[in-house]
Amino acid sequence: MLAIETSDNDRVGAVLYRDVDNNEVRVRARAIVVACGAVETPRLLLNSADRHAQNGLANESGQVGRNFMETIFWRSSALHPEPLGSHRGIPADGICWDYNKPDAIDDVIGGCRFNTSTGEVGLVGPINYARRIVGGWGRQHKQRMREMFGRVIAVGAVGESLPNADSRIDLDPEARDEHGISRARIHSHLDDMALRRLSFMWRQMPGNPRGQWC
Numbered sequence: 001m002l003a004i005e006t007s008d009n010d011r012v013g014a015v016l017y018r019d020v021d022n023n024e025v026r027v028r029a030r031a032i033v034v035a036c037g038a039v040e041t042p043r044l045l046l047n048s049a050d051r052h053a054q055n056g057l058a059n060e061s062g063q064v065g066r067n068f069m070e071t072i073f074w075r076s077s078a079l080h081p082e083p084l085g086s087h088r089g090i091p092a093d094g095i096c097w098d099y100n101k102p103d104a105i106d107d108v109i110g111g112c113r114f115n116t117s118t119g120e121v122g123l124v125g126p127i128n129y130a131r132r133i134v135g136g137w138g139r140q141h142k143q144r145m146r147e148m149f150g151r152v153i154a155v156g157a158v159g160e161s162l163p164n165a166d167s168r169i170d171l172d173p174e175a176r177d178e179h180g181i182s183r184a185r186i187h188s189h190l191d192d193m194a195l196r197r198l199s200f201m202w203r204q205m206p207g208n209p210r211g212q213w214c
Contacts, residue, residue, distance in 0.1 A: 001016075005050065006053055069160065069161055071161070072198055073158055074205070076202075076205035078153055079148065080153050086151065086154075087149065088150070110162065111159065134148050155204075
């Protein structure tokens with residue numbers, strides 16, 4: 001997609017794109033649905049600036065791309081003293097919703113959820129154990145692999161950030177794609193609420209002296 005054209009009657013006139021032969025194509029329609037995702041939608045609208053929409057299409061308020069909402073993650077892993085067989089099963093086979101209510105965390109609006117994350121931290125196979133968990137070489141290394149394999153316990157937490165004006169999508173002033181169209185640029189800002197949410201996630205994790213995962 002190259003841009004959306006406007007017309008003199010304050011309506012969308014056409015959509016511009018390039019086909020497989022790199023020819024520019026203009027398509028007119030009675031209605032156009034813009035559904036390119038949280039990054040590409042504002043990129044398209046901002047790149048569609050013309051004499052009818054000098055700051056970008058539908059951007060009279062200056063809010064296109066603003067208040068970009070991100071997902072916050074935390075992952076913690078530790079070695080358990082006993083074999084768990086943690087290399088078996090699907091990557092996330094259990095979810096804790098205890099803290100997912102809007103008022104579940106003190107001084108934080110909105111909650112978070114916890115899940116097993118051994119697969120997500122990349123510790124489901126012997127090669128990763130050999131490279132990241134067990135040191136040494138030769139017979140000693142092989143013996144330690146037998147002892148340690150399947151003992152990693154990993155917990156992940158996921159929470160949503162609230163809208164804030166400092167997290168936004170705009171156009172990169174220099175980077176362009178193969179069609180010469182400005183690429184999207186992501187500005188990511190963790191405000192106090194997001195930091196408090198992350199701090200709560202961390203405090204529940206195994207390995208933390210105060211951790212008490214549900």
